[in-house]
Amino acid sequence: MLITFPLLDERALDRARPLLARAPWNDGRDTAGPQAAQAKNNSQMPRDCAEARELSALVLQALDGSAMFLSAALPARVYPPRFNRYTGAANHYGPHVDSAVRFGENGLRVRTDLSCTVFFSDPEAYEGGELVLHAPDGERSVKLPAGHAVLYPATLVHEVRPVTRGARVGCFFWVQSLVRGAEERRLLLEFDQALTVLRQRDGDSPATVALTGTYHNLLRMWSDT
Ligand code: NI
DSSP: OOEEEEOOOHHHHHHHHHHHHHSOOEEGGGGSOHHHHHHEEOEEOOTTSHHHHHHHHHHHHHHHTOHHHHHHHOEEEEOOOEEEEEBTTBOEEEEEOOOSEEEOGGGOEEEOSEEEEEEOSOGGGEEEOOEEEEETTEEEEEOOOTTEEEEEETTSEEEEOOEEEEOEEEEEEEEEESBOOHHHHHHHHHHHHHHHHHHHHHOSOHHHHHHHHHHHHHHHHHBOO
16 A cells, blocks of 8 residues: 655755755665665765754654654654655666665664655656556556655565656655554554544544544554564
8 A cells, every 4th residue: 555645844844955955965876785786876865964864853753743654654663764866867766675674773673564755856846756666456656745755565666767857855764563464554544544533523432432442452463562
């Protein structure tokens, strides 16, 4: 299942833009495995520069405040967001799969259940640069307004099509979910969304309280912390 949602508001984007403009950029192949490195041709912001740390904190704060992200991803661990740029000769990332487990600082290990891309560039500012997901039922092409995010199963082969004009700047990260199975996650999201509608309509009626209990009992049954 693929979910898109607004993540960063104008204020957050206004804070991000000057940081993105003055940040240093390295060859994106530095951090790719041998197979992905053959497909990867973009630029990536060094993880430890001041701009990356500030941008990363800004994205993580927005994720914490996003009901859609929390409900859809049920995050247990988030791999620190990385920032990349597609422009000029370094303009695409061919079809590839992401590693199943990502290792980070201080012994961090994240099983990559979900991938997330946040778009920072306005779609009018560049040509091409679609994120294309190769799903079993066909290809899905994603290009979103600045500040919007797409969350998709990390199990899919995916690519970023060549940017032929302008620059596409974005952020990506992986999520290990409390709920490993995609189908269980989907059911919990549907349950939570329907329950939200019922609660808005009926308040905390005996029925909505009982259904809230059922939601949490399913989450308890399916989650690993
Ligand atoms: Ni990837």
